[in-house]
Amino acid sequence: MLSIKNLTASVEEKTILKGLNLEVKPGEVHAIMGPNGAGKSTLGYVLSGREGYEVESGGAELNGKDLLDMDIEERAREGLFLAFQYPVEIPGVSNMEFMKESVNAIREQRGEEPLSAAEFLKKAKEACKQVHLPLDFLKRGVNEGFSGGEKKRNEIMQMILLQPTLCILDESDSGLDIDALQVVAEGVNSQRSEDRSFIVVTHYQRLLDYIKPDFVHILADGKIVKSGDASLALEVESEGYAFLNKVEATA
C-alpha cells in the first residue's frame, strides 16, 4: 500500500524529516506518536503534497505509484486522505457542494459514473449520522463557524464519504472531550477493512484505546526511533517521551 523509503524533507530550509522509513500494508493501522516538533504533522503534509514542504531525498509510493511526483489533487484521487488537525474555513461553499465535487472527482479517477444528486445526498446523510453531525451541517459553509469538535467530526464525515485507501489522521483527537473522541473513533473503526489502511498521528495514547493499532511507531527528530505493537503506546503513556533520550543514547 504505502512505502516510504529514507524520506528527508524540509520546511523553510529547515530539515524536519530525516530519513524516515515506513511500510504500511493493506488493512493495517499504524499509529505514529512522538513529542511536539518531531515532524508528525509534517509527514502528513509531505505525503499529501502541501506547498512549502520540500522533499530533499528518499521516496514514497502509494500502490506502486510514485506519490511525490503527483499534484495534491492527483494524490487525493489515488486514494490518499488527510484529516487535518486544523481544518480551514471556506465561507459560502457548502459542505454538500464541496463534497459532491470531491466525490465525483475521485469517482471519475476510478472510472466510475458521477453520483446523481439523490444518491449523493443519501450517502452524505448516512455519513453525517455516523459521526453525529446534524444534517444541516451539509448546507453550512465548509467548517464555517464550526466548533473544534465539529470540525474534527466533519473531517471524519468526509473520509467516510470519499472512501479513500490510505487515511492519515493528523491529531484527530486533539481538543476533543471523551464523548466526541468516541464518535471520531467509531467513525474510523467503521471504515477499517482489508483494503484500507490508516496512519493515526497522535500525541497521546488515549485515542489508541478506541482505535486499536497494529503497529506503533515513535517519531523523534524526523525519524522513527522505535516500533512495536500496541503495548508500545502504553509504555509511552506511563513513561512519557523521556525514554527517547535512552534510545538515542543507545542508537
Next chain:
Amino acid sequence: MSQWLDQVIEQAANLPAEGWLAQQRHMSLAKLKNRRWPSRKTEAWRYTSLSPIEKRQPLTETSDTATVAVPNINGLDCIDLVFSQGQLVSELSSVCLPEGVRVFSLNSADARELADGRFTAIKPERHLFGLINDSLIEAGVVIHIAEGVKVKQPIRIVNVTSGHADNHSRLLVSVAQRASAVIIEHGEGVDDSMNTAFSEFDIAAEASLEHYRFALFTDSALHAGGSHFRLADSSYLNSTILGFGSKLSRLDVDVEYTGENANADINAMYLLAEGENFDFQSCIEHAVPHCTTDEKVRGIVGDKAKANFNGRIHIHRHAQKTLAELNNRNLLLSRGGQINTKPELEIYADDVKCAHGATIAEIEERALYYLLSRGISRSQALIMLNFGFIQELINEINNEAIREWMTELLRTRFARMEVK
C-alpha cells in the same frame, strides 16, 4: 478664486524676507498661488462650506496678547509652551526642560537644522490650509527628544485665540531613536478668531509618542489644522483626538509608515451641539509591510450640529502583512443634526487584513429598556448610554489627569445638550 485667499497671499508677500523661514514661506507661497480655492465639488471639502472663511474680514491690527487665559488641566504636571493670538508668549529660554529635551523657536538657526527633511516634508502638500499656514507662519517651536531619552512629563503646546485675531502657529517634533515623549496640542478659540495650527512629528526607529490633540474651538471661531506623523521601524504612536465644533472647524490627521513593524492607535471623539460643525479627516499611508493601524472614531451630534468624518486607509503595493482597522460610530440625537461619514479603503496588496465599519444609530432600545427597568429615569438613562458610548474611548487614555479632565469636560458639555 477667493478674495480671502488673495488677502492671504498679499499678507504673506509682505512678511519679512530674511531668515530660513522666509525662504520656506516663499516656496509654499508659490505653490499656494497655483492652488484652486475649493468648491463643493472638491472632495476634501464636500461637506464643509468654506464660506465663513471667504467672508472673513481682513485683519487690521495685531491684537492684544494679554487677554487670553491659558486653559488649565487639573492635576496635569506638564511643560507649557503657549501661543496666544498667534504669538509665542512663553519665554523659551526660561522654560525648565528635562534632560535630553531641546526646544527652539522655529526662526532660530538650531531649528533650521532639525527642520531639514521634516518641516513641510511630513505634512502632505494637498492640505490647502497647511500651505496657507506655511505661507503665513511667523511663530513656531521645534522640539527634539534625544536618542534613548524617555520623557514622562508631558509637553503641552497651547494655542489660544479670541476676538478678531489670527493664529498661524507651527510645531515640529522629532523623537529620536528609542526615545519616548508625551505631547499635547491644546487649541482653544472663541469669538471670530481664526486658527491654523499644523504640526509635524518625526518618530524614529523604536521611538514612541503619546499624543493628544484637543481642537476645542467654539462659537464663531474658525479653525483648520492638522497633525502629521511619520513612523520609522518599530515605532509606536498613540494618539487621542477630541473635537468640539464651531462655525467651521476642520482637523486633518495623517500617518505615514516609512519603517516596518510600526503601530499606530488612534482614538478620536467629537461631541457637537447647537449649530456647530466639525470635520475630521484622517489618512493612513501604509507604504511598507508589517505595520498595524487601529483607528476608532466616535461622535455624538445633537441640536443642529453637523459632523463629517473621512477616514482613508491606503495600502500601497508591497505593503504586505498590513493590519488595518477603522471603526467609526456615531449617534445622531436630534432632528436637524447631520452626520456624514466616509471610511475609505484603497488596497494594492493582497496579503493584508483590512476592515472598516461605520454606523449611525440611535440608542439601542434594549439597553434603554434595561436601564429603565432598573428604575433609572429616562433622561438619566439616555445620558448614561450616550456618554458610555464615548466613555469607552476616554477609558483608553493613558494619562490619568487628562482622562479625568476630559470626562468632566465632556460630561459638562453633554449635560448642556438636549437629549430627546
Next chain:
Amino acid sequence: MTEQIEQALSRQYEAGFVSEIESETFEAGLNEDIIRRLSAMKNEPEWMLEWRLKAYRTWLEMDDPDWAHLDYPPIDYQAVSYYSAPKSMKDKPKSLDEVDPELLRTYEKLGIPLHEQEMLAGVAVDAVFDSVSVVTTFREKLEEAGVIFCPISEAVHKYPELVKKYLGSVVPRSDNYFAALNSAVFTDGSFVYIPKGVRCPMELSTYFRINEQNTGQFERTLIVADEGSYVSYLEGCTAPQRDENQLHAAVVELVALDDAKIKYSTVQNWYPGDEQGRGGIYNFVTKRGICHTNAKISWTQVETGSAITWKYPSCVLKGDNSVGEFYSVALTRGRQQADTGTKMIHLGKNTRSTIISKGISARDSNNAYRGLVQMGPKADGARNFTQCDSLLIGDQCGAHTFPYIESRNPSAIVEHEATTSKVSDEQMFLCQQRGLDPEKAVSMIVNGFCKEVFKELPMEFAVEAGKLLEISLEGSVG
C-alpha cells in the same frame, strides 16, 4: 499558488466572435443633424426629437465626470458612430421567419435561441442588436395578461402617453454626462408596463449585442410596474473581441408604484479587452429606480466584462415602507477597471435598504465599490445595512471601497462593514487534498465568496447566466 489561481481565472472570452451582417451605419460624429437623422430613421414624433435635442444641448454644457477611480484616455465622442442597424431590419420583419437567419444564428451561438419553441419556457426575450431590436418573443402571451413588453422605439408610437409620463422621470436628461448623452442619442431598448395588480406571468429579459465596429450602443430601458404588480427582468450583454474600445452608455429607469415589486438582474459580459488592456467596452451606465409606498426594487448584478465599468444602480425610496436592495458581484481581471456600487436615497418613513457587494480583483485590475446611503430628514425609522467584501487575487491588483454615508434623521440606522481577504493557501490545499483541481478549487472558493449575491439571481436565469458568462459558476446557485 497565486499563479494557479490566476490561471484558473484567465479564461477565453467566448462571445468574442463577429457576425457577418450587412449593416447600415451612420458616419462617425455627433451633432444636431445626426440626432435628427436618427430620430427620422425611427420615424419619431416631433416631441421625441425635441426631447433628444434638449438633452443634447444640455450635454454640450457638461463635463466628463472625473471622480471615479478609473484611468482611461479622453473619449473622442466625434469618432463614434451613433447608429448602426442590420440592413435586413429596415423592412421591419413581421415574424421570426422574416428575420435574417444570420442574426438568429448570432443569438443561438450566444445560447439565446429566439424561436419560442426552443426557448426556456417562461422567459420572454427582447433581442437588441447594435441600435435596433431584432425580435421580442412571447408578446401575444404577455399581452393576454395586459403586460406590455416591446422595443422602446415602438412604445414611443404605440404608448406615447406612458412614455411621455415616465421617460426621464427617474433619470432626468441633465442627471449626469452619460445620461444626457444617452437621452440625446438612445436608439433602442425595452419598454415594460405591468398593469395594476398583475404578476407578470413570465420572466422578461433583454439581450444586448454590439456587433458593428466603431459604434456605440446607447440603449434605454423603461419599466413601469403599476400598483401591486410584480415583474422580474434580466439583461445580458456581449460584444465581439476588437482592439479598439467601444462605448456603451445606457440608461435604465424603473418605476415601482405603490405596492409594486421589480426585480432587475444583470449579467454583464461585454468584451473586457485583452490581458494587455487592448480593446474592450467602456461601460457607462445610469440605472435608477423609484419606489413609491410599500414598493420594492431589487437590483442584482454580476459584472464580469467591460474594460471600464462605471455603474451605480440606485433606489430612490420615496414612499413610506419601501425597500431597496442591491446585490453585486464585480470580477475584474487583466487590466479591467470597475467603479461600481449603488445609491440608496431614503426619503420615506420606515424605508429599508440592503447592500451586499462582492468585488473580486485579479491580475492588474482595479475594482472599486462606491456607494451612497442617504437618510433624509423625514426618513423616520429607516434602516440600511451594507456589507462590502473584497477578494484580492495576486499582488498587482487593487481593491477599493468608497462608501458615502449621510444621515439627517435621528431615528434612522445605518450600518456599514467592509472587509478584504484573499484566497488562502490553506483553502486551496484543503480543496486539492480532497481531489479538486486548482481551477475547480478557485471557482468554488470564489463562488462561495459570492454566494449571497448569486442566490438572488432568478432560477431560470441562473442557468442562462451561466451560459452567457461561460464562467464556471456551477453549483453556485441554490
